[in-house]
Amino acid sequence: MLWPLAVAAQDAPAPQKKLYCWNDRGTRVCSDALPPEQVNNARQEFSANSGARTSSVAAAMTDEERANAALVAAQEQADAAAAETKRRTEQAMLTSYASEDDLRRVFGERTALLDNNVKTARYNIASLREGLVMLLQRAGERELGGKPVDAKLAGEIAERHRVLLEQQRMATRFETQRASLDDDITETLERYRQMKQPDAPGA
Incomplete structure (x- = not known):
């Protein structure tokens, strides 16, 4: 059995x-x-x-490939979270204003702020560039006169140049933000109009 x-x-x-x-x-x-x-x-x-x-x-991933894959996954997760946050924020914002004029006034404040940042950065760049030219002229005159450029003057030139580059980077960042804001305004107003249609979901 x-x-x-x-x-x-x-x-x-x-x-x-x-x-x-x-x-x-x-x-x-x-x-x-x-x-x-x-x-x-x-x-x-x-x-x-x-x-x-x-x-x-598939071949087993190396430590570097696993690290890269983890970074890609984390970035995708962050992008998805950002998109969801943007959607919810936009939904709340669009439903909080009675008219396009109210919405435009909010954007007007942001526009004025960025315009002022761009203007200030450009003014600083012009001022710093002018001062740097003067310092370089002084250094050139000393060299032409057979005198060495002292450490103090050389330090002022290096510092002025560093600050100028930083201001240029800031100006570029402000200008990029300003251009992006125009796109945001157009997109948001279009979404606002769509949501205000009588047959739009949640209208």
Whole structure:
């Protein structure tokens, strides 16, 4: 008499044999046994009975690839969260104003602020450039007169140049924000008009 477990073991199907195929330095190699050094490499698996492909195994990622993949996933998650936050903020903002004029006034405040930032940065750049030219002229006159440029003057030139570059970067950032604001205004007003349509969802 056979015990139930023994009967079940006899009835269980035998594991299917597999064929493994992989690339070894540009040459396709197939075998019914997978070498240990190929465990982490890309390969394809086939049924030894039917010859049909049963699966494809990708190569194991390196530490750098895993780190990059984690960064990409984190960036995608952050982008999705930002998009959802923007959608909710826009929904709340658009439903808070009775007319386009009210909405335009809000944008007008932001526009004036950025315009002032751009104007101030440009003024600072012009002033710093003028002062830097004067310092360079003084240094040039000393050199032409056979005198060395002292450390104090050289330091003033270097510092003025550093601040000028920083102001130029700030001006570029402000100008980019100002151009982006125009796009935001157009897009938001269009969304506002759509939501105020009688047949719009949530109107």
